[in-house]
Amino acid sequence: MKVKVGVNGYGTIGKRVAYAVSRQDDMKLIGVTKTKPDFEAYRSRELGIPIYAASVEFLPRFEKVGFEASGTLEDLLNKVDVIVDATPGGMGVKNKVLYEKAGVKAVFEGGEKASTAEVSFVAQANYEKAIGKDYVRVVSCNTTGLTRTLSALQEYIDYAYAVMIRRAADPNDSKRGPINAITPSVIVPSHHGPDVQTVLPINIETSAFIVPTTLMHVHSIMIELKKPLTEKDVIDIFENTTRVLLFEKEKGFDSTAQIIEFARDLHREWNNLYEIAVWKESINIRGNRLFYIQAVHQESDVVPENVDAIRAMFELADKWGSIRKTNMSLGILK
Numbered sequence: 136m137k138v139k140v141g142v143n144g145y146g147t148i149g150k151r152v153a154y155a156v157s158r159q160d161d162m163k164l165i166g167v168t169k170t171k172p173d174f175e176a177y178r179s180r181e182l183g184i185p186i187y188a189a190s191v192e193f194l195p196r197f198e199k200v201g202f203e204a205s206g207t208l209e210d211l212l213n214k215v216d217v218i219v220d221a222t223p224g225g226m227g228v229k230n231k232v233l234y235e236k237a238g239v240k241a242v243f244e245g246g247e248k249a250s251t252a253e254v255s256f257v258a259q260a261n262y263e264k265a266i267g268k269d270y271v272r273v274v275s276c277n278t279t280g281l282t283r284t285l286s287a288l289q290e291y292i293d294y295a296y297a298v299m300i301r302r303a304a305d306p307n308d309s310k311r312g313p314i315n316a317i318t319p320s321v322i323v324p325s326h327h328g329p330d331v332q333t334v335l336p337i338n339i340e341t342s343a344f345i346v347p348t349t350l351m352h353v354h355s356i357m358i359e360l361k362k363p364l365t366e367k368d369v370i371d372i373f374e375n376t377t378r379v380l381l382f383e384k385e386k387g388f389d390s391t392a393q394i395i396e397f398a399r400d401l402h403r404e405w406n407n408l409y410e411i412a413v414w415k416e417s418i419n420i421r422g423n424r425l426f427y428i429q430a431v432h433q434e435s436d437v438v439p440e441n442v443d444a445i446r447a448m449f450e451l452a453d454k455w456g457s458i459r460k461t462n463m464s465l466g467i468l469k
């Protein structure tokens with residue numbers, strides 16, 4: 136029996152999660168919602184993905200142009216076991232009432248507060264906590280990126296400080312900025328540290344800046360170690376950490392531009408880079424402090440976590456069984 140999955144909110148994250156779900160042999164994508172019949176709706180119809188109006192109030196938009204929707208969100212909810220809510224941040228908590236009424240499980244994204252779900256989730260850090268749960272929140276792209284590398288180093292961390300340089304907008308978003316400024320999160324430490332703590336019990340503080348780029352986020356991380364480590368140890372740890380890849384400046388990876396070009400060269404859908412990219416040369420230890428720099432492809436790093444969250448919620452596999460299956464299906468390198 137395949138788990139029947141719907142996606143509410145077919146945007147940057149929703150369309151990638153829908154694609155990833157369609158690659159799983161233990162899940163079936165039943166349909167997705169759209170608020171309007173735009174080019175994404177036409178494309179998904181071409182791909183054979185049923186489109187549902189996100190609510191009854193949006194149906195006339197479809198009827199007006201003769202785009203036959205398969206029904207509304209309520210109809211979709213009647214056909215699925217789980218809904219992935221990838222609507223804009225803050226809407227998921229409002230939608231939860233509908234999911235509860237329909238008796239379907241739900242995966243929420245990082246734009247929702249931790250309190251929206253029973254557990255905040257990054258597969259390699261706390262898969263077991265999501266087993267059998269009804270409501271799981273896949274944390275944000277930044278929190279996922281931090282948690283992937285920090286969880287690998289958890290036993291060595293006395294204190295971590297991360298400076299996050301955040302992309303201003305996703306590539307398809309022409310409405311957001313800044314286009315010529317650097318915007319600090321003036322409340323320091325920023326909210327990202329506490330968000331990591333919803334998954335990983337470590338001592339961490341963060342600050343964040345938004346800069347005019349669309350490609351990726353970059354994190355500069357400093358860890359005060361509670362037991363000794365060498366640079367080689369850290370390289371070995373990251374080489375053996377799933378969904379983390381080492382990139383060398385030596386090989387031409389000067390910036391996020393070349394990392395995204397690498398993802399394009401992989402011929403992955405939407406040039407997704409599901410893995411967190413750590414610059415190998417940035418791994419340095421001075422006394423009891425470890426430094427490294429990593430880049431996060433904000434549009435895709437959370438996608439495998441959505442698939443793993445569903446497997447945990449339906450007890451389809453254990454942690455490594457699920458991670459391996461998801462990795463294989465998406466061509467994740469390790």
Ligand code: NAD
Binds near residue numbers: 189
């Ligand atoms: P998005 O704006 O790209 O997509 C949201 C989609 O929901 C759009 O297609 C929009 O039309 C649709 N929508 C709007 N109102 C709706 C409604 N009432 N019902 C159903 N759908 C509706 O947003 P996104 O970037 O994909 O973000 C979705 C969630 O994922 C948010 O919680 C966000 O914080 C989180 N997230 C985003 C990123 C990122 O970098 N884009 C990364 C990780 C997590």
